[in-house]
Amino acid sequence: MSASTLTARPIAGSLGAEISGVCLSDNLSDELIAEIRSLLLKYEVIFFRDQVLSPEQQIALGKRFGELETHDFVAGMPDYPEIIRVVREAAETTLNFGGAWHADVTHQECPAMGSILYAVDVPPVGGDTLFSSQAAAWDALSSGMQNMLEGMTAVHSARGPFGPQGRSKDNWKNMQVTTSEKAWDEMEHPVVRTHPETGRKMLFVNKTFTIRFKDMTEQESAPLLNFLFQHASHERFTCRFAWTPGAIAFWDNRAVLHFALNDYPGHRREMRRVAISGDRPY
Ligand code: SIN
Numbered sequence: 001m002s003a004s005t006l007t008a009r010p011i012a013g014s015l016g017a018e019i020s021g022v023c024l025s026d027n028l029s030d031e032l033i034a035e036i037r038s039l040l041l042k043y044e045v046i047f048f049r050d051q052v053l054s055p056e057q058q059i060a061l062g063k064r065f066g067e068l069e070t071h072d073f074v075a076g077m078p079d080y081p082e083i084i085r086v087v088r089e090a091a092e093t094t095l096n097f098g099g100a101w102h103a104d105v106t107h108q109e110c111p112a113m114g115s116i117l118y119a120v121d122v123p124p125v126g127g128d129t130l131f132s133s134q135a136a137a138w139d140a141l142s143s144g145m146q147n148m149l150e151g152m153t154a155v156h157s158a159r160g161p162f163g164p165q166g167r168s169k170d171n172w173k174n175m176q177v178t179t180s181e182k183a184w185d186e187m188e189h190p191v192v193r194t195h196p197e198t199g200r201k202m203l204f205v206n207k208t209f210t211i212r213f214k215d216m217t218e219q220e221s222a223p224l225l226n227f228l229f230q231h232a233s234h235e236r237f238t239c240r241f242a243w244t245p246g247a248i249a250f251w252d253n254r255a256v257l258h259f260a261l262n263d264y265p266g267h268r269r270e271m272r273r274v275a276i277s278g279d280r281p282y
Contacts, residue, residue, distance in 0.1 A: 006032070008039055015133040015256060016239030017043040024048060024248065025057045033064045040114065041198055045131045045251040047241055053118050055080045055272065062116050062274040069112060069277045071105070073162040073183065075176035086117070086271040087174045095171040098260035101132065101233045102208035104253050104275060107158035107187050112253045113278035122243040123267035129241050130259040131251060134202040136237040138192060152191040153214035154205050158183040161208060188214055193281040195254055203232055204281055206257055232257055254278060
């Protein structure tokens with residue numbers, strides 16, 4: 001086995017590391033892909049700088065980690081349905097896409113395993129993305145709270161962002177977003193999931209998609225859910241990534257929440273995202 005070229009520099013105490021020593025547009029060896037995957041499992045979100053990726057190369061990279069999926073409500077690029085463009089134009093003053101703590105597509109039976117986000121156009125300052133470790137959030141709960149949550153199931157739905165009266169109605173005008181009655185579909189997931197590769201337990205609720213606990217009303221669920229939403233994004237579980245052109249964030253969507261900051265009025269930001277299919281949470 002050849003010596004690794006990769007170096008990992010952690011950027012925070014709970015999660016996140018910048019990886020150097022690899023050009024992601026190359027046809028990487030299986031060994032190197034396995035190393036990147038194990039760094040992803042270790043750090044939960046990994047970052048790369050100064051990469052140059054065509055859409056074809058981003059798709060090829062994503063496919064080394066699993067099957068790619070299309071988004072139920074955001075159309076992909078015309079010739080590349082697996083890539084969604086996360087765009088905010090300089091003149092936009094409304095909400096940004098991803099501007100709330102969430103894991104991607106947890107309304108699905110099998111939410112994405114991970115996403116690879118590539119920076120095409122970044123504002124001169126601002127537009128950072130925050131990530132929060134849900135294993136760290138879980139570990140920090142009391143045993144009493146953990147025991148109670150272990151038996152609970154949460155209901156997820158895409159209606160908040162993508163339902164007919166959802167947030168996409170007035171926002172994300174420069175993205176190819178559709179609203180649909182399908183967003184009212186509901187999906188049940190355990191409140192705490194076990195990571196299928198590391199075996200770690202992780203909190204698995206998020207403000208964008210989790211609407212209530214199973215067998216409870218929204219009103220009954222709200223106090224505990226609101227506590228969990230706040231707890232899940234406490235600063236001590238987070239890291240913050242400042243984008244530069246050509247930077248990449250690859251997050252383990254089973255293990256982290258993320259939040260795209262909306263603090264760059266008058267500037268443009270464009271990212272390209274591919275999502276890798278995941279499995280059913282348990
Ligand atoms: C997303 O939620 O996938 C977008 C994240 C970002 O634009 O930083």
